[in-house]
Amino acid sequence: NQNIMGHVKGGLATFLCFWGMVAGRDVLTVGPCDVRIKEMSFNCSQRGLKEVPAEIWINVTMLDLSQNQLNLTNPKHLAALHRFQEVFQLNLSGNYLPLLEEDTLGTFPSLQVLDLSTCQLTDIKPATFQGFPKLKTLLLGNNKIRDLLPKTQDKTLEADHTPSWPYLLGVLGTILAIALFIVMLVKCKLFQQYLDSYRHSLLSEVDTTSQCDPASLGHGFSGHNMDSRAPGFEDRSELDDDDGFIEDNYIQASERERAQREREEEERESDLEDDI
Known part of the structure; x- marks a missing residue:
């Protein structure tokens, strides 16, 4: 039916x-x-x-x-x-x-x-x-x-989020690579500048040291007595002293001779007056 x-x-x-x-x-x-x-x-x-x-x-x-x-x-x-x-x-x-x-x-x-x-x-x-x-x-x-629908929601969330992870990782990796590249460039440039400045300062220090080294001179003076000075330096000072001594003696002798001549002239004049 x-x-x-x-x-x-x-x-x-x-x-x-x-x-x-x-x-x-x-x-x-x-x-x-x-x-x-x-x-x-x-x-x-x-x-x-x-x-x-x-x-x-x-x-x-x-x-x-x-x-x-x-x-x-x-x-x-x-x-x-x-x-x-x-x-x-x-x-x-x-x-x-x-x-x-x-x-x-x-x-x-x-x-x-x-x-x-x-x-x-x-x-x-x-x-x-x-x-x-x-x-x-x-x-x-x-x-x-x-x-x-817990299981359905879980599947939906997995479907929504799974494809996004590789994309996010790719973007993050790209950003990190670019940042690292920029940092390396900056560091290389700064390092090159540091090397250039270091070489320049090193050459300047070498030239200054070759011309005059006050520290070494001071160290030499402080580490040794006056008796241990270089022979050249010692002779030079002695010669200077001798020159001064000779010059002083020479000046004193000429003054004595002049005074003696003046006395002799005075004696002659006095003798002439007596004769007159």
Whole structure:
């Protein structure tokens, strides 16, 4: 009987779709839902539904069952949803679904957008969405989820951060290499300047030392007595003293001779006066 009813409903849906296209009508009313034929979209929102309407076509692509009184923990309601294998947009927000497990919603191979907002969700078990291979958008707003897909979050974080590490390491290595290169250039330049200045100062010191070294002279004077002076220095001082002595003696002798001549002249003058 169920198979017969399914075929009858499928045939009726096909007939209504064909009739709507022929009549040129874009929106039809099928059971409690509004149907857009071109999009194969069923709008069953805010109808006070307590179960999934049997009038919904199995080839529906967009199904809106939001803001109803569906208890999605009931296996009967979930089985009714499993009929729609071609749906790619499913809105179940505003119904009751406190827990999501791996087999709760079953398999939807074409589903891309799933809205589970305001479903009183408190927990989502791992591998819940493995039956949705094409799922791109998941809406979970206004729920009380304690731990949101820990394994999925870990994988997402790993996927986000893993590619960035090599990039960061590469940038850091490049910056360090450039900084090291600049430091080496500066150090080489400073070292070269230091060598040049050191050579210049070394040559100046050598020239000064070759001309006169007061330290060595002082050391020589302090380390030896007057008796240990160089012979040349000693002879020179003695000669200077001798020259001074000779000169003094020479001056004294000439003064004596002049005084003697003056006395002799005075004696002659006195003799002449006596003769006169």
